[in-house]
Amino acid sequence: MAPQDPSDDTSAHEGSVTTPEDRTINEVFTRLAAMLYSGADSESVHQALVDACPTLVEGCDRAAIMLRERDRYRTAAATDAVAAQIDRLELRVGEGPCLDAIRDEAYQHDPDLSDSVGPWPRFTAAIVAETPVRSAIGYRLMLDGDKVGALNLFSDSPNGLTRKAADVGAVLASFSSVAMMALRARTEATTLREGLQSNREIGKAVGLLMAAHRVGADEAFGILRRTSQELNVKLAQVAAQVVAGQEDQYAGRRSDG
Template sequence: MDWERFARQTAAMSHDLLEQDTVAGTLERIAGSATELVDGCDAAGILILRDGRVETLAVTGPLAEESHRLQERLQEGPCFDAARLRGGERVFRIENMTALQHRWPSFAPRAAELGIGSMMGFLLFADDANLGALNLYSRLPGRFTDTSETVGWVLASHAAVALSSARNQAQLTEAVATRHVIGEAMGILMARHHIPEDDAFNVLRRYSQNRNVKLGVIAREVAELGALPPVG
């Protein structure tokens, strides 16, 4: 591995990532960089796994896309093991898809039929409902080495930062929207029942608790109906 060349390429990639306008563009650039920087990498993909369903965020071609769908269909493979955090592992490497695989007996032979010889997977994040992963594929067996894994971790780190930023932004946007609709619902109750702000909020809160429904959901119903929703 020419580490000086790798350092120059990584610096150039980092600059390119900063110029991307969207998270999707950033992830696509990271996936593309994997085929450029990781020796033997013929295809790459970034996915999110939600409750057993795969959402592909970026791929360099059909090979990665088909592998993602295969894992979803079989409910088996490196991404599903990563989601379950088996053994605390954060990286998976399959040296040879055609060799007997006790760990993924259904996934490995079918992946080989797709033309995958070997693969690596990197866990980007995992929480109660979601998993993010960067997957690298080679058409030949035994192509990924410890050096390949090190380079893959560099790319995975960039992808993890991009996804974390997107998730934080989405949560912030949702929080702002919820706060706005709660304020709108309080205004409706204040005008309709001639009550002060604190009382309007307490009405929403009690209604939320009694119905075991999130406050934001109750507020949205009030905003749409112009009144508290009927009980039952």
């Protein structure tokens, strides 16, 4: 059977996804959300997302998240070695539902990889020859309007991933995109806080050097920068050492007095 065209009214697409009403799904989403907002690292969140797929999606035996970083692709998480292997096979042959999901607007669904009819002949041949997987769906993951990766679901049974499974998977893929946006926002906030702290330390150090050496701000900053380069240490670390050293001297003078 050829891969289902998401624009065909016989297959699901984003505009017609039916949100599943299922207590198990709601409970899993609640746990995933709690994990995300508790501050779990990105690796743990990605792993939790793929581990949820076999629980939530009927017929799904394994799953993986593939991310695109500039022109390179990597597997961010996989339920098992077979799922990770499929990502490598797809990159090796340069085609497949996961790559197309990242590149194109719609998700890619091949219900039966074993029938040798489809747009990815090299991928299909490799999967059938080297893995037990016989059905696959690739969903694009969006981040701030950019296609940054794919959530990939696999079944070991021909036609194991049905239209209903595709609908549930689409909901999970949407949740995954939201999770990735939250992870990016958290990373940016952390970077901003670290940057502000570094700037404060550099400002303090410049002021101390100006007073100690009776030089201007530019010359004091130049001293910091040259020291950073000579020691091969980040500028913020040198600044922190200058400030810490001055505080130690101040503490010593107070104790002597």
